[in-house]
């Protein structure tokens with residue numbers, strides 16, 4: 171079930187139906203105030219709602235006091251092992267405290283942190299990691315790692331409830347994608363507190379993004395998860411935020427900025443699409459509207475599956491077409507495609523609607539028709555997909571018509587089966 175309870179981290183609502191919050195973690199030494207603030211600004215600029223900073227030493231707490239004042243987004247203090255740092259981080263003004271009750275020194279120390287958090291009105295995140303489960307669960311962990319993770323999380327929740335504290339979210343982290351999915355599904359059935367999702371030590375930008383997309387995407391599609399962090403082995407924390415947003419945008423859970431769609435290209439490609447797509451993606455970062463922009467490697471299919479895009483381009487030799495919502499806008503020389511595409515997007519932004527020049531649109535439509543006619547017989551990936559989809563629809567609604575095959579008529583007098591015990595119709 172989706173979480174019923176909601177907490178508020180420095181003005182950002184988490185759980186209880188609030189939009190899934192994006193967070194990242196600084197990779198600087200928190201004590202290095204300037205470097206940490208630079209990274210927090212980059213993270214916030216990329217669209218993070220929250221940022222987490224590691225607080226392993228006294229000097230980090232000192233820097234935290236200034237960081238929470240200057241950060242454009244709420245700051246979560248990440249504490250392990252030393253409960254006194256958690257107490258000090260609350261005094262420093264942290265908007266949330268993350269602890270793992272299993273490694274903070276026992277229930278008494280947890281109680282001290284809870285007491286302080288309650289008095290200060292500071293919410294907490296209690297986390298369970300596959301690498302640091304309490305001793306009494308090690309045997310269960312060997313038999314069923316998922317059950318062990320969930321049991322640990324539920325035990326910590328019960329500890330919080332015994333302390334009459336309810337202002338927290340819960341995370342179960344594992345390096346295993348299947349275990350992360352299974353344990354969070356199970357946990358969501360057992361508790362109604364907000365859940366933080368992440369895959370621990372997911373890996374590099376490439377592999378980590380994919381693992382996170384699979385693991386977190388599966389849970390989010392089930393309606394599980396209230397805040398997410400993508401853990402990537404890169405110093406550039408803003409990359410984690412960009413990946414998180416792509417996952418949320420793909421699932422249509424939140425909107426932020428343009429969505430770029432591009433064909434995979436094939437042997438029909440007629441321009442340097444790799445460069446063009448990269449250029450468009452870079453330039454789109456400056457736009458905030460959630461417009462959809464399509465890039466098609468050739469016009470053989472017409473505008474086809476990109477007909478819903480707010481803007482798009484498709485190319486042929488030396489020339490290309492700019493289109494909007496399935497209608498040609500104009501034909502342009504290929505080297506001008508990207509600049510003219512952005513000129514159209516800018517016109518749209520200032521006029522509040524797509525601006526159409528009827529003469530240029532008609533020229534573009536004629537150009538497109540000619541290319542389509544010249545390539546009418548081509549079985550492109552899009553056309554094959556369309557044929558398959560049509561066949562599936564026809565089969566589903568029972569309107570499949572088997573091809574009418576003309577029957578073979580045998581000359582009975584020479585048939586080797588003539589006179590046998592059946593008749594031909």
Ligand code: SF4
Pocket residue numbers: 433434435436437438439440466467468469470471550551552
């Ligand atoms: S046929 Fe399809 S995949 Fe191939 S270049 Fe054209 S639009 Fe792209």
